[in-house]
Structure formats: structure tokens, C-alpha cells
Amino acid sequence: xxxxxxxxxxxxxxxxxxxxxxxxxxxxxxxxxxxxxxxxxxxxxxxxxxxxxxxxxxxxxxxxxxxxxxxxxxxxxxxxxxxxxxxxxxxxxxxxxxxxxxxxxxxxxxxxxxxxxxxxxxxxxxxxxxxxxxxxxxxxxxxxxxxxxxxxxxxxxxxxxxxxxxxxxxxxxxxxxxxxxxxxxxxxxxxxxxxxxxxxxxxxxxxxxxxxxxxxxxxxxxxxxxxxxxxxxxxxxxxxxxxxxxxxxxxxxxxxxxxxxxxxxxxxxxxxxxxxxxxxxxxxxxxxxxxxxxxxxxxxxxxxxxxxxxxxxxxxxxxxxxxxxxxxxxxxxxxxxxxxxxxxxxxxxxxxxxxxxxxxxxxxxxxxxxxxxxxxxxxxxxxxxxxxxxxxxxxxxxxxxxxxxxxxxxxxxxxxxxxxxxxxxxxx
Amino acid sequence: xxxxxxxxxxxxxxxxxxxxxxxxxxxxxxxxxxxxxxxxxxxxxxxxxxxxxxxxxxxxxxxxxxxxxxxxxxxxxxxxxxxxxxxxxxxxxxxxxxxxxxxxxxxxxxxxxxxxxxxxxxxxxxxxxxxxxxxxxxxxxxxxxxxxxxxxxxxxxxxxxxxxxxxxxxxxxxxxxxxxxxxxxxxxxxxxxxxxxxxxxxxxxxxxxxxxxxxxxxxxxxxxxxxxxxxxxxxxxxxxxxxxxxxxxxxxxxxxxxxxxxxxxxxxxxxxxxxxxxxxxxxxxxxxxxxxxxxxxxxxxxxxxxxxxxxxxxxxxxxxxxxxxxxxxxxxxxxxxxxxxxxxxxxxxx
Numbered sequence: 001x002x003x004x005x006x007x008x009x010x011x012x013x014x015x016x017x018x019x020x021x022x023x024x025x026x027x028x029x030x031x032x033x034x035x036x037x038x039x040x041x042x043x044x045x046x047x048x049x050x051x052x053x054x055x056x057x058x059x060x061x062x063x064x065x066x067x068x069x070x071x072x073x074x075x076x077x078x079x080x081x082x083x084x085x086x087x088x089x090x091x092x093x094x095x096x097x098x099x100x101x102x103x104x105x106x107x108x109x110x111x112x113x114x115x116x117x118x119x120x121x122x123x124x125x126x127x128x129x130x131x132x133x134x135x136x137x138x139x140x141x142x143x144x145x146x147x148x149x150x151x152x153x154x155x156x157x158x159x160x161x162x163x164x165x166x167x168x169x170x171x172x173x174x175x176x177x178x179x180x181x182x183x184x185x186x187x188x189x190x191x192x193x194x195x196x197x198x199x200x201x202x203x204x205x206x207x208x209x210x211x212x213x214x215x216x217x218x219x220x221x222x223x224x225x226x227x228x229x230x231x232x233x234x235x236x237x238x239x240x241x242x243x244x245x246x247x248x249x250x251x252x253x254x255x256x257x258x259x260x261x262x263x264x265x266x267x268x269x270x271x272x273x274x275x276x277x278x279x280x281x282x283x284x285x286x287x288x289x290x291x292x293x294x295x296x297x298x299x300x301x302x303x304x305x306x307x308x309x310x311x312x313x314x315x316x317x318x319x320x321x322x323x324x325x326x327x328x329x330x331x332x333x334x335x336x337x338x339x340x341x342x343x344x345x346x347x348x349x350x351x352x353x354x355x356x357x358x359x360x361x362x363x364x365x366x367x368x369x370x371x372x373x374x375x376x377x378x379x380x381x382x383x384x385x386x387x388x389x390x391x392x393x394x395x396x397x398x399x400x401x402x403x404x405x406x407x408x409x410x411x412x413x414x415x416x417x418x419x420x421x422x423x424x425x426x427x428x
Numbered sequence: 429x430x431x432x433x434x435x436x437x438x439x440x441x442x443x444x445x446x447x448x449x450x451x452x453x454x455x456x457x458x459x460x461x462x463x464x465x466x467x468x469x470x471x472x473x474x475x476x477x478x479x480x481x482x483x484x485x486x487x488x489x490x491x492x493x494x495x496x497x498x499x500x501x502x503x504x505x506x507x508x509x510x511x512x513x514x515x516x517x518x519x520x521x522x523x524x525x526x527x528x529x530x531x532x533x534x535x536x537x538x539x540x541x542x543x544x545x546x547x548x549x550x551x552x553x554x555x556x557x558x559x560x561x562x563x564x565x566x567x568x569x570x571x572x573x574x575x576x577x578x579x580x581x582x583x584x585x586x587x588x589x590x591x592x593x594x595x596x597x598x599x600x601x602x603x604x605x606x607x608x609x610x611x612x613x614x615x616x617x618x619x620x621x622x623x624x625x626x627x628x629x630x631x632x633x634x635x636x637x638x639x640x641x642x643x644x645x646x647x648x649x650x651x652x653x654x655x656x657x658x659x660x661x662x663x664x665x666x667x668x669x670x671x672x673x674x675x676x677x678x679x680x681x682x683x684x685x686x687x688x689x690x691x692x693x694x695x696x697x698x699x700x701x702x703x704x705x706x707x708x709x710x711x712x713x714x715x716x717x718x719x720x721x722x723x724x725x726x727x728x729x730x731x732x733x734x735x736x737x738x739x740x741x742x743x744x745x746x747x748x749x750x751x752x753x754x755x756x757x758x759x760x761x762x763x764x765x766x767x768x769x770x771x772x773x774x775x776x777x778x
Binding site: 042044045047048049151161163164173175176177178181184187191220221223224246247257259368370371372373375378379 | 728
């Protein structure tokens with residue numbers, strides 16, 4: 001019994017320490033964004049001899065949204081002779097393929113669809129196959145529901161003039177904000193995640209994350225790290241880690257903003273979080289030891305940030321273990337070591353710690369200059385509970401930690417029903 | 429049975445609930461009557477296009493008829509318009525001119541005046557000394573007198589010449605060239621070519637590869653791809669040598685006289701490109717980048733601290749480029765084809 005108590009004591013303190021580190025991280029990043037120097041060295045590169053660019057748009061049953069995305073890409077100001085748009089249809093069962101063929105017929109020099117009927121399904125496999133067929137220096141990836149602005153391609157390519165940059169990530173901005181409580185909460189969460197979290201990592205030369213869309217990768221860098229891992233559940237996190245391990249920089253461009261459609265139902269949101277969590281935890285399992293052991297070229301802060309980034313979706317599991325240890329100690333009649341101090345530590349975390357993320361979101365709203373939406377902040381607690389539940393479920397799932405079955409397309413359900421100004425695939 | 433403790437307890441619980449619900453009041457109000465539920469204004473329209481304001485102003489002026497033969501006394505929103513010409517010139521006055529000013533002919537702008545609204549010059553404009561412009565659109569050439577100030581933007585459809593000691597806040601653009609005088613401070617410049625002083629700087633020639641001695645890479649170099657390397661050492665390319673590829677170093681880089689790099693260079697330290705050296709790619713550094721007289725760089729020049737361009741060339745007539753850094757110093761003879769973007773402090777200097 002005494003061994004169990006000792007283990008529970010140690011477990012509880014480990015959990016408290018981990019959670020405290022994440023809380024400090026939230027505060028540190030937020031304070032950096034509020035008072036630190038804003039680092040965006042590439043945002044002003046407006047004139048250049050732009051390199052050859054291939055834009056991939058992976059699609060699986062995206063007929064509701066893909067026209068808007070292609071229309072937007074066609075109006076971008078990137079030099080036409082240097083740009084190829086490659087929508088990838090991977091076994092769609094709706095009209096996606098017909099739409100792509102229609103666009104290819106109307107823009108034969110600019111849109112070159114890749115139609116997949118066999119091979120391994122999934123986004124990573126689709127990208128891997130597409131990359132083999134096209135010879136651009138830079139690859140950008142947009143999910144089919146994203147609507148890039150006119151100048152976005154140049155903005156995302158500009159960092160690649162730095163030869164050390166392996167990947168670039170832009171900022172994702174929800175378009176369907178006002179539809180429900182959920183979309184409003186996701187708008188706040190995205191603001192915190194990009195405006196504060198990603199930009200702080202950029203400011204501090206840590207590890208901004210390539211997010212798999214509104215971003216891109218340099219061909220040389222991708223080949224250097226072995227290409228896309230087709231069995232990864234989150235090819236973006238997987239690539240971020242491999243690039244950083246190989247010494248490449250990942251750059252976050254806060255001014256390179258692109259609209260996306262966020263989930264409008266809680267079911268879709270839970271599935272989205274679970275997918276992210278499984279992919280992240282898979283990357284944690286694969287790369288944690290390499291990250292810690294092969295760190296000779298990285299400063300300690302970058303190593304620590306990488307570990308925390310990899311572990312972010314395992315935190316709810318840590319939280320649950322911490323609660324279990326605490327309850328075991330309580331019901332066994334053994335007060336935790338250092339009595340009052342422990343109670344204070346846990347209480348502090350439960351108040352200040354949990355609110356660290358809220359502080360981050362509030363700061364992001366302030367920096368964005370959106371003063372009124374911050375009034376929704378108390379509802380974020382609801383979002384936090386749902387996320388904890390979803391991440392917790394994913395964290396204990398087999399796919400998170402053990403190589404599971406074949407990779408399949410797991411995409412977020414689309415809700416868009418009206419078009420936002422498509423040219424209808426006709427030549428304009 | 430005494431109910432007082434129960435009532436007291438209930439009141440306390442209610443008070444606690446009410447206290448905890450206070451933050452939810454504005455939350456519910458925003459949820460039920462949204463005041464800020466539209467998407468963030470992503471993708472600023474002006475980002476990446478330095479002439480955005482000039483184009484908007486041109487559209488507005490065209491719509492309001494200010495480009496026609498007659499100038500209306502007011503715009504459709506009531507903003508007064510004042511014409512400046514040989515017959516009715518602006519005069520020196522203590523207060524700023526609040527009207528939109530249209531410069532109708534070549535009559536020079538008097539010294540020491542302030543135009544606190546936008547101005548439009550229909551022909552070549554010759555600005556007086558110590559004139560402050562809020563924003564100025566020149567339909568032809570614009571010549572700013574010494575000690576002029578532009579507060580927001582200036583655009584010339586021809587050439588833009590900026591007098592000594594002037595200050596250009598915001599955006600300064602021209603469709604031909606920009607000629608900067610001495611001690612001019614600036615934020616963002618864009619033109620076909622930007623020069624400090626009118627003298628053209630001769631371009632150093634990149635010789636055939638065979639005429640260079642191929643640079644021997646350090647022993648610790650890591651190959652990242654074909655002709656793509658990374659090293660932890662400082663690099664000094666000897667005079668007359670050539671590096672055929674792209675290199676990243678955690679140290680500093682000196683490209684000595686007459687050397688050539690056929691690729692891009694990244695340094696965590698500083699980069700110096702000496703006289704007659706040619707870099708056919710981009711330069712990126714965390715530290716200072718110095719491009720000395722007689723050197724040429726084809727690609728963008730990006731520093732996270734300072735860029736100094738002496739009598740050297742960045743970009744070319746056929747390959748536009750960008751120089752960007754928090755601090756930029758352009759010395760006489762500096763020639764940039766494209767854009768110069770100073771995040772904090774851009775200046776010409778002797």
C-alpha cells in the first residue's frame with residue numbers, strides 16, 4: 001500500500017509540474033506578444049524574381065467548396081508562368097472530379113488536376129504522389145475549403161528566399177464566425193492559437209508549426225527529410241518535427257491570412273480534435289526520443305518548445321492521471337506531501353493555470369483590435385471541457401500510440417451551402 | 429424551527445451564484461445580440477501593394493471629376509477643393525490648408541506650407557522648401573524641395589525626386605525612378621529603380637565560371653540537396669573565387685573582391701559583399717548586411733538588423749528585388765531595382 005501511495009505522490013507531482021510548465025508557457029508567449037518585438041522579416045518582400053510554385057489542393061468529396069478555392073487561386077497575383085495549380089481528387093464520390101475537369105478544360109495551362117483511383121488513400125499519400133509528378137521549387141498546400149486572398153501566394157513564398165526556411169505557415173481566419181456559439185468560440189481559439197501562440201514562437205525563434213494548409217514546403221527540404229510520411233495521421237506535425245530535427249526553419253507569417261470554414265456542429269468539432277490529437281500523439285511517440293537525443297544543433301529553448309509542442313495533446317491525459325493520483329491519496333487518508341503547499345499548488349493551477357489559455361485568447365483579441373468579441377470569453381470554458389473530453393478520448397485510443405490500420409481520409413465536414421462569388425469555372 | 433440559518437445560507441448561495449454569473453452577462457448579451465460576429469478582416473487589401481492608397485485616390489478623383497478640365501469647388505461628400513495655378517497660387521500662411529489641393533500647372537509650390545488633405549498634381553510638380561504633404565499623387569514627375577515631409581504616401585506616375593533632408597513617412601512610390609537626396613529618411617519605397625544621387629552606378633560583370641577558382645567548402649559542411657549546403661563555420665570567399673550553390677552558415681560570411689556566388693547565402697551572423705563581388709541569389713542574415721561599392725546582388729536582401737548599400741546594385745532592370753530590414757542605410761550611388769522596406773529607420777547617408 002505504501003508503494004502505491006508513494007507512486008501516487010510522485011505521479012501527482014509530475015502531473016502538477018507538467019501542467020504548471022504549460023501554464024507558464026501560455027503566459028510567457030502571451031506576454032511576449034503583448035510586450036515583445038514582433039518578428040516578421042519576410043513580410044515586406046514585395047518585389048522579387050519569384051520561384052516556380054506548385055499549389056496543391058487535396059480534395060475528397062469537396063464539391064460544396066472547391067470552386068471557391070480554385071476561383072480564388074486563379075485570381076492570385078503570382079506570375080502565371082511560374083504557377084501551377086494542382087487540385088488532387090482522391091476517390092471522391094460526389095461531383096468533385098467533374099468540377100476539376102471542368103476547370104482544367106477552362107484553364108488548361110494553369111490547372112492540372114491529379115485524379116487518384118488507387119494507391120494509398122489519405123492526404124499525405126496524395127501529396128506524396130503529386131510531388132513526384134511536379135518539379136516546382138516550392139509547394140504550397142491549401143485545403144479545399146480555404147479561400148486565399150490575391151496576394152497570399154507571394155506572401156507565403158517570400159520566406160523561401162531565406163535558404164534555411166524549409167516550411168512556411170500562414171494564419172487561418174474563420175469565415176463562418178457568426179453562425180453559432182461554437183463558431184464564435186472557434187474564432188476566439190484560432191485567434192489565440194495563431195496571433196499569440198504561433199507568432200510568439202516565431203518571435204522567439206522556437207518551433208512554429210506547419211499546419212498542413214495555408215502553408216508550404218521547399219522541395220529540397222522535403223526531399224532532404226524523406227518526403228511526406230504516408231502512414232502519418234497528421235502529416236503536418238510529422239513534417240514540422242522532421243524539418244526541425246534536420247535543421248530547417250519553419251516560419252510563421254502572421255500577415256498571410258486565409259479564410260477557412262470552421263466546424264458548425266459539436267460532433268464535427270469533436271471528430272476534428274480527435275483527429276488532430278491522434279496525429280499529434282503519433283508524432284510524439286515517433287519523434288520524442290530523437291528530439292531530445294539529437295538536439296546538438298538546437299538551443300535548449302527550442303528543444304523544450306518542441307517537446308511541449310509534441311506533448312500538447314497528451315496534456316488532458318496528464319490531467320486525468322493527476323486527478324486520479326490526488327483522489328487516491330485523499331481517499332486513502334494520506335495527505336499529499338508538503339500538505340498545504342500541495343493544496344495551494346493544485347488550487348493555483350486550477351484557477352490561474354486553466355485561465356492561462358484564456359489570457360492568451362484575450363490578448364489575441366486585443367491585438368486583432370476586435371474589442372467586442374472578447375465578451376464571449378467565459379463561454380470558452382465550455383469549449384475547453386469539450387476539447388478535454390475529445391482529446392482525452394483520443395489520447396487513450398489505440399491509434400494515438402500504436403500503429404493502427406490503413407490510413408483513410410479523415411476530413412472535417414463542410415457546411416457551406418452558398419457560393420461566395422465563383423466565376424463558375426468559366427474563363428473570365 | 430428557526431429558518432434564519434437556512435435563509436442566510438440560501439442568500440449566500442444565491443449571492444455566490446450571482447457573483448460568478450457576472451462575467452456571463454456580457455457573454456450572453458453578445459451571444460443573443462451579436463455586435464462583433466463578422467469574420468476578422470483578413471488579408472489586408474493594402475498589404476503587399478504599396479500603391480494601394482494612390483490607386484484608391486486616383487479612382488476617387490476620377491469619379492469626382494478632378495482629372496477633367498474644370499475642378500469642382502467641392503467633392504460629393506462636401507470636402508472643399510482648392511486649385512493652385514499661375515493665376516491663383518497658394519500663398520504662405522500660418523495655418524495648414526485643409527482643402528484637397530489640385531496643382532493645375534507647373535507653378536511651383538511655395539515654401540513653408542502644410543497641406544493637411546490629399547493633393548493632386550496634374551502636371552510636373554516642383555515643391556518648395558519645407559513643405560508638408562499629407563499625401564500626394566503626381567500625374568507626371570514630382571520634385572520635392574529640400575526638407576519636405578510626406579506624412580502618409582506619395583506616388584509619381586513619372587519620376588520622383590526627393591530633396592535633401594526630406595522625410596518620407598509611409599509609402600513613396602514612382603512608376604519610373606526615385607532619386608533620393610542626402611539625409612532623406614524613409615519607410616517604404618518602390619519604383620522601377622531607386623537611386624541615391626543621379627549618377628548611374630556601373631554594374632560589375634559576372635564572368636564565366638571557368639574564370640573563377642571554385643571555392644573549397646569547409647570540412648564540416650552538410651549537403652542538404654544538390655548544391656545546397658549548411659556549415660557551422662564563418663565563410664570567407666577569397667577574391668576571384670566562385671561558390672556554385674546555396675549555403676547556410678551559423679557564422680558570418682564575407683564575399684571578397686571579385687568573388688561570385690551562384691546561389692543564395694544565409695548567415696546567422698553578418699554578411700559583407702565586397703567591391704566587384706556578385707551574388708546571383710538572395711542574401712539573408714540575422715545580423716548586418718553590407719553591400720560595398722561596386723558589388724551586385726540579384727535577389728532579395730533580408731536582414732533582421734541592418735542593411736547598408738553603398739554604391740552597389742541590387743536587382744536589375746529585368747529582375748526586380750527587395751531590400752528589407754529594420755534599419756536601412758543607402759549611401760550615394762546605391763541603386764535598387766524594386767523596393768526598399770525599412771521597418772523602423774531608413775535613411776540615406778553620406
